[in-house]
Each structure stands twice: as structure tokens, then as C-alpha cells.
Amino acid sequence: MQLLNNLALATLAHPQVQILAQAQSDGPVGPEFGKASPIGLLILVLMGVAVLMAGWFFHRRFSRFRRRTLFAQDHGIDPFDQDAIDKAMKEAGIYDNRKKSYF
Structure with missing residues (x-):
């Protein structure tokens, strides 16, 4: 009872408390909200x-990279020497002539 009286006195002394504690009655409501x-x-x-x-482009790029790396390791070529790998793959007849991706 004492707490209720203190709350009532606080509400009368500070009207902002009452405004903050009230729920909003306006705003978007209804079946479409x-x-x-x-x-x-x-x-x-x-x-x-x-x-x-993005997954498809990554898969294509990674598959090409892995295929070239394995070819270079099998033939004793430096995996970072792209020209040598391209030349060796063309000689082996397995060079990929498709357009390279920009991604």
C-alpha cells in the first residue's frame, strides 16, 4: 500500500513518468501490419x-587451379610458371581454351 501511494505521488510530481510508462496507442496496426x-x-x-x-565462379576457378597444379607436379614443372604450364598443357593436348572468368 505504501508503495502504491509513493508511485501515485511520483506520478503527480513527475508527469513524464506517466507518459513513458503508457503504451503507444497510435501507429501501424491492423491486418496489414x-x-x-x-x-x-x-x-x-x-x-x-x-x-x-559466386559459388559457381569459385568452383570453376578452383577446379582450373587444381588441375593445373596437379599437372605441373606430375610433370616436374614449377607450379608458379604459368607460361611453362600453358606450353606443356598445349603439347599434351589438354589445354583449356575456354574464355577465362573475370571474377
Whole structure:
């Protein structure tokens, strides 16, 4: 009871306390509040496509790197000498002529 009386006196002395303690009555409410928009779905789809493309580009690049490294090790070529590896792969007939990725 004493606590309730102190709270009532504090509310009368400081009206800001009452304002801060009240819940907001205005704002977005109703059946449409909190629903996702189609733009959010578009953003998620675009992010998913970007992640898949990045994974695909990485896989292509890493596979090419691994294939060249193994070829260089098998033939006793320095793995960092790209010209020698290209020449040896062309002579062996396994050089990859496809366009190289920019990524």
C-alpha cells in the first residue's frame, strides 16, 4: 500500500513518468501490419542468385587451379610458371581454351 501511494505521488510530481510508462496507442496496426512486401522477396531471390553465382565462379576457378597444379607436379614443372604450364598443357593436348572468368 505504501508503495502504491509513493508511485501515485511520483506520478503527480513527475508527469513524464506517466507518459513513458503508457503504451503507444497510435501507429501501424491492423491486418496489414507486419506483412512482407514483394520487394523483400525480390531482394532475397537476388541475394540467393548472387551467392549461387559466386559459388559457381569459385568452383570453376578452383577446379582450373587444381588441375593445373596437379599437372605441373606430375610433370616436374614449377607450379608458379604459368607460361611453362600453358606450353606443356598445349603439347599434351589438354589445354583449356575456354574464355577465362573475370571474377
